[in-house]
Amino acid sequence: MKDAFSQMHPIVNFIFFAFVIGFSMFIMNPACLLISLVCALFNVLYLNGKKAVRLSVLYLLPTIIIIAIVNPVFNHDGVTMLAYFPWDNPLTLESIIYGIATAVLLSSIVLWFSCFNEVMTSDKFIYLFGRIIPSLSLVLSMALRFVPGFIFQFNVIRNSQKCIGRDISDGKLLQRLKNAAKIISIMISWALENAIETADSMKSRGHGLKGRTAFSIYRFSKRDAAVLSIIIISGIILIIMSVLDVAKFRYFPSVKGNVISAPAIIYYALYFSLMIMPLAINVWEGIKWKRLRSAN
Amino acid sequence: MVIMDKNKFNLKNIIEYIKRKKLYFGVALVAVVLLVFAFLAGGELSSTPQSDYSVPKILAVSSSDEAAQEVSPSAVTITQKDKESEDKSDNTSKSKSDEIEKSKSEQSVKESSTLSDNSGSDSQSVNTDNSAKNNSHSSSGVSPYSKEYYYPVSSDSSANTSSESAPNSDSNGKDKYKTDPIPEGKPKPVEPQDQEIEDNHLTCTFSISCATILNNLDKFNPEKIELVPQDGWILKPTKVTFDEGESVYDVLVRVCKENKIHMSSRWTPIYNSHYIEAINNIKEFDCPTDRFHNTSGWRYCVNDWYPNYGVSRYELKNGDVVEFNYSCVGLGADLGADYAMGE
Numbered sequence: 001m002k003d004a005f006s007q008m009h010p011i012v013n014f015i016f017f018a019f020v021i022g023f024s025m026f027i028m029n030p031a032c033l034l035i036s037l038v039c040a041l042f043n044v045l046y047l048n049g050k051k052a053v054r055l056s057v058l059y060l061l062p063t064i065i066i067i068a069i070v071n072p073v074f075n076h077d078g079v080t081m082l083a084y085f086p087w088d089n090p091l092t093l094e095s096i097i098y099g100i101a102t103a104v105l106l107s108s109i110v111l112w113f114s115c116f117n118e119v120m121t122s123d124k125f126i127y128l129f130g131r132i133i134p135s136l137s138l139v140l141s142m143a144l145r146f147v148p149g150f151i152f153q154f155n156v157i158r159n160s161q162k163c164i165g166r167d168i169s170d171g172k173l174l175q176r177l178k179n180a181a182k183i184i185s186i187m188i189s190w191a192l193e194n195a196i197e198t199a200d201s202m203k204s205r206g207h208g209l210k211g212r213t214a215f216s217i218y219r220f221s222k223r224d225a226a227v228l229s230i231i232i233i234s235g236i237i238l239i240i241m242s243v244l245d246v247a248k249f250r251y252f253p254s255v256k257g258n259v260i261s262a263p264a265i266i267y268y269a270l271y272f273s274l275m276i277m278p279l280a281i282n283v284w285e286g287i288k289w290k291r292l293r294s295a296n
Numbered sequence: 297m298v299i300m301d302k303n304k305f306n307l308k309n310i311i312e313y314i315k316r317k318k319l320y321f322g323v324a325l326v327a328v329v330l331l332v333f334a335f336l337a338g339g340e341l342s343s344t345p346q347s348d349y350s351v352p353k354i355l356a357v358s359s360s361d362e363a364a365q366e367v368s369p370s371a372v373t374i375t376q377k378d379k380e381s382e383d384k385s386d387n388t389s390k391s392k393s394d395e396i397e398k399s400k401s402e403q404s405v406k407e408s409s410t411l412s413d414n415s416g417s418d419s420q421s422v423n424t425d426n427s428a429k430n431n432s433h434s435s436s437g438v439s440p441y442s443k444e445y446y447y448p449v450s451s452d453s454s455a456n457t458s459s460e461s462a463p464n465s466d467s468n469g470k471d472k473y474k475t476d477p478i479p480e481g482k483p484k485p486v487e488p489q490d491q492e493i494e495d496n497h498l499t500c501t502f503s504i505s506c507a508t509i510l511n512n513l514d515k516f517n518p519e520k521i522e523l524v525p526q527d528g529w530i531l532k533p534t535k536v537t538f539d540e541g542e543s544v545y546d547v548l549v550r551v552c553k554e555n556k557i558h559m560s561s562r563w564t565p566i567y568n569s570h571y572i573e574a575i576n577n578i579k580e581f582d583c584p585t586d587r588f589h590n591t592s593g594w595r596y597c598v599n600d601w602y603p604n605y606g607v608s609r610y611e612l613k614n615g616d617v618v619e620f621n622y623s624c625v626g627l628g629a630d631l632g633a634d635y636a637m638g639e
Contacts, residue, residue, distance in 0.1 A: 074335065076560035076573075076574070077574070077577060077579070079523075079577060081556070084553065087563070088549045089560045090559070092558075
């Protein structure tokens, strides 16, 4: 079953992700970083389930560790000197903290983008940008479609070759190379043929003729309007608060900032409520669905 | 995805996977090691842009009459721009020179500072008796960044030779580490590779100051103002013992470690020396006085001479007076430095 947030109007999805990814990139306050990471993690878990666990444990955890280790090696700013490197530069506490902060920022953005890919499918993208940048959005969606299609076809060909004992893992080195070359050759001829077929098919259906419209069943409902207005208003308030340095935080030369104060807490609350929005909508819909069912 | 489905991601399978793809992981490991090595040994790239910006060189060219015609229009416009912003540099150099006079009384510094005062058209009324004495040096109509301004310490002959060779001698006259000829009477650089340290204790006077920032506090990085001391001294002149053969860099590292002063440096192979990026967290480029060329950074000075080669190549002698000063304008012009190298 598709989740409720994905079923909303594409413009709502797109503006949500534009705001959220933008904020995650530019706000370096540690509380905001944590909020963003936690919300992204919950969202990905809800959308992708097991796949998300694999992504975060196998790729993001090592990334965090590597960046946290590498940053202090090259960055020597900071007032608190802990030790000295053999090349006479200091190891500072601030650079370690900054390394961890950047790592969290990076991984939360990766997680948000994996949510983005799940929610903003290519048909939504075309629907939004088909009018404004028609050829670019077509090329984009074809290119995005191409990679998964290619991988799928590769596996099909590989499995069929495996059936007749000519997989890459069969035989000695020379035989393996021969098999691999064969598979790639099949792959390429399929790709070329597929491209020609696609082009012919599109032409025969009248692609590029004037006055044609794309089919879509997206309806801008009242709920969409409400959610969109909440997103935009809270986003604008957050931008204004960020410009006014409500929760100012700096890492160099010393870690300093007013993390806890009344306006800062309002800021975090707003930030959290914006980021948790898709999950909240999904959970709300789930509760509603169950209640309606139990009533019958 | 038939093959992938078998893989459950537990430790055993991951190790098996790595064993199977030994070659790929080996190549990846080698690549990572190479990259790390390149990063550590490198630093060439980041230092070159500044050397292209060696403003004084262009200005020195435009000051000599014959060369002025050959100079491209862009270089001339830069001179004019700097002429306008030159009043500021006067102020900074004056107060800086006061500081220096307090600590020590070398004639050459006085001369350089008064020269820089003189060169400004406005400052003549402000000047005291020194101006009359030195009027003969600065002829009317010469740009403020004249020969004298940049070569105040060097004798006449060496100044002439260097100004003659300066215009189009990127290749000749320099040693293999891009150092221009060293003025007569000044110590030649000693490469850190040929350093011979003997167990023979000598002393020198060491000081670190960022007094020039006090005149440019409005332009200084606002996050770091708290790091600038009231009087500008990060380390007041102190006697330091060192072993014979040690370079200024070696002593700086030791002094900073002993006094718990933050210092970070970068090895730059083309100049065969370390480059001092930051002292006390005051970094290069932290004080942008000019909108277009941000030339702020650390410079060092031994016996009131700003060497035209790097810290690691200067071998200290007994009784030397070493200063590290932060420059906000013109790669050391506000310190009265005679020659700015593009380190």
